[in-house]
Amino acid sequence: MAADTNETLVVPSVHAHTGQGLGTGNPADAFVVEPPRARTKKTPRRTRTNFEMLAWLFMRLSGVLLVVLILGHLLIMLVLDGGVSKINFAFVAGRWASPFWQGWDLLMLWLAMLHGSNGMRTVINDYAEKDSTRLWLKTLMGAATVFTVLLGTLVIFTFDPNI
Amino acid sequence: MPAGTLYRGREGMWSWVAHRVTGVLIFFFLFAHVLDTALVRVSPESYDTVIATYKTPLVNLMEYGLTAAILFHALNGLRVIAVDFWSRGPRLQKQMLWTVVGVWVVLMAGAFYPILEHTLLSWFGK
Numbered sequence: 215m216a217a218d219t220n221e222t223l224v225v226p227s228v229h230a231h232t233g234q235g236l237g238t239g240n241p242a243d244a245f246v247v248e249p250p251r252a253r254t255k256k257t258p259r260r261t262r263t264n265f266e267m268l269a270w271l272f273m274r275l276s277g278v279l280l281v282v283l284i285l286g287h288l289l290i291m292l293v294l295d296g297g298v299s300k301i302n303f304a305f306v307a308g309r310w311a312s313p314f315w316q317g318w319d320l321l322m323l324w325l326a327m328l329h330g331s332n333g334m335r336t337v338i339n340d341y342a343e344k345d346s347t348r349l350w351l352k353t354l355m356g357a358a359t360v361f362t363v364l365l366g367t368l369v370i371f372t373f374d375p376n377i
Numbered sequence: 378m379p380a381g382t383l384y385r386g387r388e389g390m391w392s393w394v395a396h397r398v399t400g401v402l403i404f405f406f407l408f409a410h411v412l413d414t415a416l417v418r419v420s421p422e423s424y425d426t427v428i429a430t431y432k433t434p435l436v437n438l439m440e441y442g443l444t445a446a447i448l449f450h451a452l453n454g455l456r457v458i459a460v461d462f463w464s465r466g467p468r469l470q471k472q473m474l475w476t477v478v479g480v481w482v483v484l485m486a487g488a489f490y491p492i493l494e495h496t497l498l499s500w501f502g503k
């Protein structure tokens with residue numbers, strides 16, 4: 215009916231999130247929930263990076279490499295040749311005399327820390343509901359990660375068997 | 378957390394819970410492990426001292442537990458990757474989970490003596 219349409223508040227669709235309607239003239243529009251992807255004033259201009267997709271991909275690529283690196287590490291350190299009983303400074307010195315094992319451990323350190331910290335980011339995002347709590351937990355976790363990766367890298371590169 | 382929304386799912390959900398718990402556990406261990414290994418840069422004595430704790434029965438047992446966590450996370454991680462990238466993955470996810478569990482049990486049984494040998498010998502002798 216034409217008379218009814220005249221009384222309906224008609225707003226442009228960009229104002230859909232104001233709850234005043236979608237602009238189609240249908241009164242039910244007033245109750246339409248804002249579509250999840252609608253841009254609002256708070257939306258940063260540049261939202262179209264692929265960060266989350268790349269993080270998702272990284273979890274899978276690093277996972278495949280870590281299977282070899284970590285299971286190999288456990289096999290050598292805990293299972294073969296007397297298990298943990300053989301490990302001491304001399305054993306480490308013997309291994310790190312070889313660039314191959316230095317490279318193995320360096321790659322394992324970086325991939326495991328980045329994979330683990332990105333996984334922790336997901337977990338924190340899931341459970342910490344307050345913005346400030348989330349930010350603090352992620353900052354703390356990120357700082358601890360940077361520190362640990364740098365320390366481990368330094369130790370591998372500056373190792374001195376004759377210390 | 379929202380109350381009253383506990384979803385008690387099936388295999389897919391519980392494997393996700395286990396994957397998450399083991400991932401967090403491994404991450405925290407990794408911090409400690411990089412720190413203790415960093416002692417090789419301090420002195421052979423300090424490194425050997427901290428490694429001696431790794432050889433005590435309690436920590437030796439925890440190494441077996443950590444191996445269990447890593448092995449599950451690794452095998453189930455490969456399952457997640459197969460679900461995501463393999464066209465038949467989603468349909469076979471349940472079978473793949475039981476395969477993961479089966480392989481995990483076999484490898485853990487095989488690793489029992491080698492990993493705990495140090496403790497078993499110290500307790501029961503040669």
Ligand code: HEM
Nearest residue numbers: 273277280281326330333334336397400401403404451454
């Ligand atoms: C051994 C080889 C590994 C494989 C194959 C693997 C595989 C994966 C995969 C595919 C995911 C993504 C799961 C998803 O998006 O739903 C993931 C998540 C995760 N991984 Fe690993 N991972 C491995 C090692 C590690 C290590 C060494 C750590 C710790 C330093 C770790 C910590 C985590 C964490 C915290 C998550 C997030 C869990 C979640 O969001 O529920 N992973 N892993």
